[in-house]
Amino acid sequence: MRISHRRPAAVAVLAAALLTLSACGSDHDDDKNSAKGPAASAPAAGEESGGPSERAADKPAANAASAQPKPTGSVVSDDGLKPATGSFTKKEKKYLSGRVPKDVDPASVLQTGQEACQRIELTAQHDKDAVVGALITGEIPDAAAAVEQLCPRQQPLLDRARQGFSDGTRKSPAAGTYRALTADTSSCAWQALGEGDKVLASGPPQGRKPEKVTADIPAGTRKFVSTGCYAWLPV
Numbered sequence: 501m502r503i504s505h506r507r508p509a510a511v512a513v514l515a516a517a518l519l520t521l522s523a524c525g526s527d528h529d530d531d532k533n534s535a536k537g538p539a540a541s542a543p544a545a546g547e548e549s550g551g552p553s554e555r556a557a558d559k560p561a562a563n564a565a566s567a568q569p570k571p572t573g574s575v576v577s578d579d580g581l582k583p584a585t586g587s588f589t590k591k592e593k594k595y596l597s598g599r600v601p602k603d604v605d606p607a608s609v610l611q612t613g614q615e616a617c618q619r620i621e622l623t624a625q626h627d628k629d630a631v632v633g634a635l636i637t638g639e640i641p642d643a644a645a646a647v648e649q650l651c652p653r654q655q656p657l658l659d660r661a662r663q664g665f666s667d668g669t670r671k672s673p674a675a676g677t678y679r680a681l682t683a684d685t686s687s688c689a690w691q692a693l694g695e696g697d698k699v700l701a702s703g704p705p706q707g708r709k710p711e712k713v714t715a716d717i718p719a720g721t722r723k724f725v726s727t728g729c730y731a732w733l734p735v
Contacts (some may be wrong), residue, residue, distance in 0.1 A: 561724070561732075564638025565661035576600040583607045597650035616643045617651035624657060633681040635661035636731040664733040670724040673717050680713040680729040687717035687728030688713045692721040 581588060581596050583606060588596065595613055600606045603618040619640050624631045634640050635658060647658045664681075665673075673692075680688050686709040700718050704710050714735065717724055726732070 502595070504521055513530075516633050521615070551625035561665040561670035561726070562638075563636055563662060563665050565635040565658055574602045576602060576604070576606060581606050591649055595645060599645070612642050613646035613650050616640050616646035617654070618652050620647065620657065621651065624654065628657060629681050632661045632664065632733065633731045636664045636681075636733075638664045660733070664731055666731045667726050667729050671727075673721055673724045674734070675717050675719040675721065677735040678715045678717060678732040679735055680732055682713065682717070682728070682730040684728070685710050685713050688726065688730075689728060690715050690726035691722065692717050693723040693725065694720050695722060697723070 575598055576596075578593065578597050581593055581600065588606070588610070592610055596606050596609060600609045619634075620643065622632050623634070631654075635643055642645075644658060647654045664678075679688075682688050685704070688704065690703055690713075691699055692715070694700045699718060700721055703715060706711055713729060715724070715726075715732070
């Protein structure tokens with residue numbers, strides 16, 4: 501798992517442990533025959549505002565937890581979803597349905613989902629914010645479909661992630677208080693912009709390293725621009 505200095509520190513500890521695991525510890529272990537497989541631009545920030553840079557503002561603030569990508573080309577039919585040995589469970593088949601490209605081993609696609617469940621479950625034991633941030637930013641491949649079909653016990657974390665958004669430019673955000681899911685608060689800066697890119701609010705104050713970064717987004721905000729903040733969740 502690739503870790504940057506802005507991400508919660510607990511994830512780095514768990515990344516090494518995940519390399520030693522050979523099976524997923526999620527809901528899909530209940531079947532012994534289960535198959536196993538290998539933005540609008542923002543103004544440049546001045547020192548007075550402490551706002552994010554233009555380059556960071558150009559990046560849309562998306563939410564990968566809401567995406568449900570599937571192959572766009574030909575896929576294996578449901579009748580063709582058969583592993584080399586053993587069999588798939590009903591929920592594994594449901595996860596694989598419409599998701600396996602032609603000439604690809606279904607077990608390898610299943611493994612991606614199983615590994616997503618592994619990472620979510622193990623990281624959540626130590627730091628739920630780390631999981632939520634990774635779901636928002638898309639660091640765990642195919643996580644949304646994996647949770648919904650293979651490890652539904654983690655659905656509350658996915659639901660929470662869908663309330664947030666990643667660093668960049670967020671158009672027409674809901675008014676309210678948000679907190680940044682970053683361990684390096686010294687690099688996090690944000691602006692709430694109204695009509696004509698008027699700065700309605702910004703933070704944190706320059707020259708300070710707060711214990712945590714929160715942003716009060718006022719009503720009427722047209723764009724919320726941040727950099728170095730990793731991901732945001734409503735308080």
